[in-house]
Amino acid sequence: MSDDGPERQATFGTDGSLETDTTPEATGENDFGERKAENETDGGYSRYAVSSLLQKAVRRSDEEVAAWAAWELARSGYAWNLWDRLTLYVVEDLQAGSEVALTIARYEELATDRWEPDEWRGRLCAVHAALAAARARSTREAANADAYFSAVAEERAAARERGEEPDHDFPAGDLEAGGRFDVALDGHTGEGAKRSRGTRFFKTRGARVGPEGESETSARWQRLAMSLDDDVAYSAAELDHAVAPVDPDDPWTEPAEIDGDDETDGGGGDDGDCGDGDGSKDGDDETAEPDDPNPDGSLTDFSG
Structure with missing residues (x-):
């Protein structure tokens, strides 16, 4: 992952939403000639909405929507958000053992280390990575396992406190x-x-x-x-x-x-x-x- 630097340090607002200072490359005008608001993409969307849409599109194997969301984030100066989201997909939604994880990492390396993320070649890397992710086998198995094992751990602890055998146990x-x-x-x-x-x-x-x-x-x-x-x-x-x-x-x-x-x-x-x-x-x-x-x-x- 590229180093976002202190200007991209995430914080949480009073309503619990994630807030990040808009980086210089994400400022300027949108497609309509209007000055972009904080966390606004060039198309006039909230980057939070586009970022969430990207992961949901990848998860549901909607290639076109995934490709657009990746492109929109990259061209709008939010490539770091794009690559963070795709990396999250790798560990949260991708079937274990898939080589797509390496493919996505390589596209990120090219887009951020060799080229500028929002330039033409950087945007192509973003689209390629999103398409590779959307075409991969999505599964929530790791997240589901984490939730299940965590629930069982609580059940075991509660059962021990009651002096009883747990209704559910670890494998x-x-x-x-x-x-x-x-x-x-x-x-x-x-x-x-x-x-x-x-x-x-x-x-x-x-x-x-x-x-x-x-x-x-x-x-x-x-x-x-x-x-x-x-x-x-x-x-x-x-x-x-x-x-x-x-x-x-x-x-x-x-x-x-x-x-x-x-x-x-x-x-x-x-x-x-x-x-x-x-x-x-x-x-x-x-x-x-x-x-x-x-x-x-x-x-x-x-x-x-």
Whole structure:
């Protein structure tokens, strides 16, 4: 974002409306030869109304209205307001992961750093950015999530004060060992470290990916890296499970045992001597109890 400087510092009026001193580039005459009032665009509109219209048009995918609103703000000396509004759209209304966010940022950079925002090329950047935003997938998912999670937080707090269970809870619930998200409590957490959930647990359970699974190349690399590990001996079943995609209908459940590896009885630890007692690494009969790598419950870093 360009630096608006102290002359563009926003304040709030007594009626709660946002007020900003009109910058020099926004002064002068409107299209009708009349001296522009404060916060008036060249077309005779309130910049607040045009700015709001821009975001609503983008949200509703009305390309023409969005393009005009962007052009009107840019040519009237309110390009900073335009880019502020489009940036707000990126975080408030744009589907997560959309590359349009980068496109809008690039147009802003060109319009404000390379050219003058209200000149011809700056206005073209404004129109391009507005069109890109209007054509993108709009969604209120982030804003809705924020509102929902905030409401649940209040409900949980009120329920605790009443000594009751909340009617609504966070998706993670209590996040306890043995619960639905038990696999998240690996050696990076205190609970996981206490349970000796080291490299073996992480590689075979914690590092698994979504329903699409690893690509063929990535799965091959992972198998090879695990097979060549000098400290942990993985069985064939563990190698298969490590690269298997999670169940799309139940992405959090992990087996208690993988070919004899009981993660609840120390099998998830960082054990380099977990074979069948003779130093072999076939891992088919892992009966040795591994040492606790974190007897004090400190966290373990194994690139997770």
